[in-house]
Amino acid sequence: MMFEGLLVDLVPYGKRFFALERTWRNNDSAFWSSGGDRHIVSRASIQRMADRWAEEAEQMGPSRGIMFGVQAKDGTPLGFITINWLLPHSRLAMLGARIGDPAYWGGGYGTDALLLIIDYAFGWLDMRKLWLGTTSVNVRVMRQMEKTGFALEARERCAALMDGVWHDGLLYGLLREEWPGRDAMVERLGLRAKDGQNGSSTR
Numbered sequence: 001m002m003f004e005g006l007l008v009d010l011v012p013y014g015k016r017f018f019a020l021e022r023t024w025r026n027n028d029s030a031f032w033s034s035g036g037d038r039h040i041v042s043r044a045s046i047q048r049m050a051d052r053w054a055e056e057a058e059q060m061g062p063s064r065g066i067m068f069g070v071q072a073k074d075g076t077p078l079g080f081i082t083i084n085w086l087l088p089h090s091r092l093a094m095l096g097a098r099i100g101d102p103a104y105w106g107g108g109y110g111t112d113a114l115l116l117i118i119d120y121a122f123g124w125l126d127m128r129k130l131w132l133g134t135t136s137v138n139v140r141v142m143r144q145m146e147k148t149g150f151a152l153e154a155r156e157r158c159a160a161l162m163d164g165v166w167h168d169g170l171l172y173g174l175l176r177e178e179w180p181g182r183d184a185m186v187e188r189l190g191l192r193a194k195d196g197q198n199g200s201s202t203r
């Protein structure tokens with residue numbers, strides 16, 4: 001399965017992505033996505049985490065979540081975007097994302113992936129609400145939330161210790177009726193493919 005965006009495609013999170021996990025889990029991307037954790041993660045513990053996810057997915061089915069690899073249009077694996085938890089009864093889903101290589105941050109890749117997964121969650125999975133948690137210093141996520149129409153719903157005081165400083169946690173939510181659809185959002189934000197990219201993957 002593949003969802004095609006302007007800068008990225010969402011693809012199965014396969015071996016090409018997994019091979020980069022050790023790098024990604026030990027650089028600044030892990031610090032930001034975990035809310036301040038800098039401990040070194042070994043290859044073995046990454047494998048254990050993957051095994052645990054697979055076991056939980058087997059037991060819980062789709063409620064455990066759905067993980068996509070985010071890849072650039074030239075096929076470069078960039079990271080993941082996930083629905084981490086899904087409550088079928090309330091049709092509520094929690095999102096998460098990490099672009100592993102900081103060189104790609106701020107270039108629009110994460111937002112392109114976000115638009116795709118929002119459309120997938122509302123359009124295919126029939127979710128009623130999406131939510132996401134971050135820290136009050138994660139400016140990239142805060143900007144993404146603002147751009148895509150999420151509302152700031154809660155502020156948790158002193159929720160994350162990051163390099164010795166306490167920061168608040170922020171919870172954002174987006175209701176289905178607030179989502180105009182990906183095409184409308186692409187137009188509203190004026191998003192475009194980068195020069196030389198025609199929207200189809202080369203690998």
Ligand SMILES: CC(C)(COP(=O)(O)OP(=O)(O)OC[C@H]1O[C@@H](n2cnc3c(N)ncnc32)[C@H](O)[C@@H]1OP(=O)(O)O)[C@@H](O)C(=O)NCCC(=O)NCCS
Binds near residue numbers: 032098111135
């Ligand atoms: C969060 C993440 C997925 C966003 O993806 P991205 O490709 O960096 O995001 P985008 O470029 O689409 O959007 C980020 C926005 O923040 C802005 N931004 C970047 N650095 C900024 C800064 N220092 N101050 C203010 N705004 C900043 C960008 O300009 C962009 O806004 P714009 O489109 O109006 O210019 C990615 O940065 C990432 O993986 N970060 C590390 C892990 C992480 O934080 N995960 C999320 C945990 S909740």
